[in-house]
Amino acid sequence: MPCPHCQQSAPIVYKGVFAFCSACGQPRAPFSGKALAFAGKPSKLGGRVGRALGVLVLGFGLLLAAVLMLSLQLLWPAQNIGYALGLPVALVSMVVSALLLFASRRLGRAGADAERQAQLEALYALAVNRAGTLTSADAARSLQLDAAQVEALLSDLAKTQPDYVSLELDEEGQPFYLFSRAGARPQPFGAKYRVGPEGKVRVADVLGVDGPRQSLADDGVLRRGGR
Numbered sequence: 001m002p003c004p005h006c007q008q009s010a011p012i013v014y015k016g017v018f019a020f021c022s023a024c025g026q027p028r029a030p031f032s033g034k035a036l037a038f039a040g041k042p043s044k045l046g047g048r049v050g051r052a053l054g055v056l057v058l059g060f061g062l063l064l065a066a067v068l069m070l071s072l073q074l075l076w077p078a079q080n081i082g083y084a085l086g087l088p089v090a091l092v093s094m095v096v097s098a099l100l101l102f103a104s105r106r107l108g109r110a111g112a113d114a115e116r117q118a119q120l121e122a123l124y125a126l127a128v129n130r131a132g133t134l135t136s137a138d139a140a141r142s143l144q145l146d147a148a149q150v151e152a153l154l155s156d157l158a159k160t161q162p163d164y165v166s167l168e169l170d171e172e173g174q175p176f177y178l179f180s181r182a183g184a185r186p187q188p189f190g191a192k193y194r195v196g197p198e199g200k201v202r203v204a205d206v207l208g209v210d211g212p213r214q215s216l217a218d219d220g221v222l223r224r225g226g227r
Contacts, residue, residue: 001032001033003021003023003024003026003028003033004028005021005024005026006021006023006024006026006125006128006129008021008023008024008125008128008129009033009121009125010022010023010024010033010121010122010125010126011033011034011035011036011039011118011121011122011125012028012030012032012033012034012035012036013036013037013122013142013143013144014030014035014037015144017030018030019031019032019035022036022122022125022126022142022143023122023125023126023128023129024129025142034118034121036118036119036122036143036144036145037144039114039115039117039118039119040110040111040112040113040114040115040116040117040118041111041115042111043107043108043110043111043114044107044108044111044112044115045111046104046107046108046111047104047105047106047107047108047109047111048104048108049104050100050101050103050104050107051100051101051104051105051108053100053104054096054097054098054099054100054101054104055097055101057093057096057097057100058093058094058097060093061089061090061092061093061094061096061097062090062093062094064089064093065086065087065089065090065093066086066090067086068082068085068086068089069082069083069085069086069087070082072085072086116153119143119145119149119150119153120153120157122143123139123143123150123153123154123157124179126139126142126143127177127179128179132178132179132180133168133176133177133178133179134154134176134177134179135174135175135176135177136150136151136154136177139154154177155167157177158177163180164179164180165177165178165179165180166178166180
């Protein structure tokens with residue numbers, strides 16, 4: 001359900017018992033959208049429970065198999081009753097444990113993917129509301145997420161989707177992220193320097209500011225010692 005204020009289908013951020021839009025920060029009705037703090041959590045919890053259950057099944061199954069083999073072989077050493085009962089128990093416990101561990105891994109991975117997807121949706125919606133520009137500190141504060149986690153998400157977006165997200169530096173050298181296709185064109189607030197994937201710094205063309213437009217070199221790269 002879109003936010004009635006910004007009309008974006010952005011996840012909800014809960015502050016106490018109150019729900020707010022992750023994009024514009026305006027109040028929203030509880031349960032009217034995806035909760036950012038709980039996205040993927042049930043699947044991740046199910047994955048942890050399944051993993052613990054798989055380890056328990058394996059441990060108790062092997063222990064029971066060992067007890068059966070040892071006790072029955074001591075009682076009837078000439079017979080193979082202990083092996084006939086203990087080995088199937090060990091085999092079944094290993095198979096069941098392997099299935100539980102495999103399912104829990106897939107469940108945990110699905111939960112992590114759902115959590116990441118919700119965070120990316122919230123970041124994109126927030127970028128639209130911020131006219132296409134975001135800093136990791138502002139995004140972490142607005143979305144109530146860990147700053148290091150937000151920085152890792154934004155950095156990964158800039159590396160994997162450079163046509164949509166790029167790392168920029170403002171005139172004071174402070175980094176921010178530019179979402180080039182996040183709705184409205186961001187208003188320039190000074191000279192920007194683009195950090196390309198090759199690690200070089202490029203001077204961005206500044207529009208809408210006083211004075212002549214900056215011209216780029218033929219290769220668009222600011223060389224050391226150059227002007």
